[in-house]
Amino acid sequence: MPVYVLIPPKQGEERLKCFLAPPGHQGAGKYSVAGVREIPAVADKIELFHYDYGLMMAKLGYAVLCPDCRGFGERREAALQGEEESEFLNSTCFHLSHMAEPLGMTVIGMCTWDLMRLIDYVKERGEWDEESIGCVGFSGGGMQTLWLSALDDRIKTVIISGYLYGYSDSLLKLNGNCSCNYVPHLWEHVDMGDIGALLAPRRLMVQSARGDHLNGYRGMENVSEQLEVIKKAYGLFEKEEEIYHDIWDGGHCFHGENLEKFLSGDAEIK
Numbered sequence: 001m002p003v004y005v006l007i008p009p010k011q012g013e014e015r016l017k018c019f020l021a022p023p024g025h026q027g028a029g030k031y032s033v034a035g036v037r038e039i040p041a042v043a044d045k046i047e048l049f050h051y052d053y054g055l056m057m058a059k060l061g062y063a064v065l066c067p068d069c070r071g072f073g074e075r076r077e078a079a080l081q082g083e084e085e086s087e088f089l090n091s092t093c094f095h096l097s098h099m100a101e102p103l104g105m106t107v108i109g110m111c112t113w114d115l116m117r118l119i120d121y122v123k124e125r126g127e128w129d130e131e132s133i134g135c136v137g138f139s140g141g142g143m144q145t146l147w148l149s150a151l152d153d154r155i156k157t158v159i160i161s162g163y164l165y166g167y168s169d170s171l172l173k174l175n176g177n178c179s180c181n182y183v184p185h186l187w188e189h190v191d192m193g194d195i196g197a198l199l200a201p202r203r204l205m206v207q208s209a210r211g212d213h214l215n216g217y218r219g220m221e222n223v224s225e226q227l228e229v230i231k232k233a234y235g236l237f238e239k240e241e242e243i244y245h246d247i248w249d250g251g252h253c254f255h256g257e258n259l260e261k262f263l264s265g266d267a268e269i270k
C-alpha cells in the first residue's frame with residue numbers, strides 16, 4: 001500500500017501524535033489528501049472539496065499517513081490504470097466489488113483490513129505517540145474512518161466528514177453511490193448510527209453540510225436521526241460532550257476551520 005507520510009517539525013520533547021487519513025473518491029487517492037497540488041487535476045479537486053485534510057493535520061503538528069486505499073491512486077485495477085485525468089482521478093471500486101462480493105467479501109472490508117495493518121505499521125515504527133492515534137476522512141475517506149474506528153479501538157480520535165446518514169435514504173433510495181459503500185444485508189440489521197455507536201466514548205467530530213446531496217431527500221433530518229443513536233451510546237458512558245457535530249452550509253465538502261478547536265478539546269456539542 002503506497003502511503004505518503006507527512007512529518008511536521010517536532011516542537012519540544014513530546015512524541016508527535018499521529019493521524020491516519022484515508023482518501024475519498026475523485027481525488028486520485030493519497031495525492032489530494034496529502035496536498036500534491038503540482039498535479040493540476042488534483043489541485044482542482046483540492047479546491048472543490050478542500051481535499052487536502054492530511055496536509056491540514058500535518059500543519060497542525062500531527063504526523064499523518066495518507067494511504068492509497070484499494071482501487072485508488074497507484075492501486076487502480078487494470079481497467080483504469082491509464083494516465084488520462086478521468087482515469088487518474090477515478091477509482092476501481094466497481095471492478096473490485098464485482099470480484100469481492102461473489103467471494104463473500106466487500107471492498108470496505110478489505111480497505112478496513114488494510115488500515116488496521118497501517119496502525120500495525122505505526123506501532124512497529126514506534127516513533128509517534130501510539131496511545132493517541134486518530135483517523136480523519138472525508139466522503140469515502142469518512143466511510144473508511146467510520147468502519148476502521150468502529151472495528152479497531154486503537155483509534156482514539158475520530159473525524160468523519162460528509163459521511164454520516166441513514167442507509168435507507170442515502171444508499172438505497174440514492175442508489176448511484178460507489179459500490180464500495182455496499183455491504184450485503186447490512187441494513188437489514190443495523191443503520192449507520194449503530195456502527196457509529198461503537199465509537200463511544202472516544203472523541204468524535206462529525207461534519208455535515210446542510211446542502212450535501214448525499215444526505216438524501218430529507219436532508220439533515222437523515223443525519224440527525226443517526227447522530228441521536230450515537231449520542232445515546234455516548235450517554236451510557238456519560239460522555240456526550242465528546243461528540244462535536246460540526247454543521248456547515250453549502251454542499252459536499254471538507255471543512256478544516258474547527259479542527260484545531262476540536263483537537264484541543266475546547267469544542268462543545270452543538
Ligand SMILES: [Zn+2]
Pocket residue numbers: 025091093094140178179180181
Ligand atoms: Zn468507491
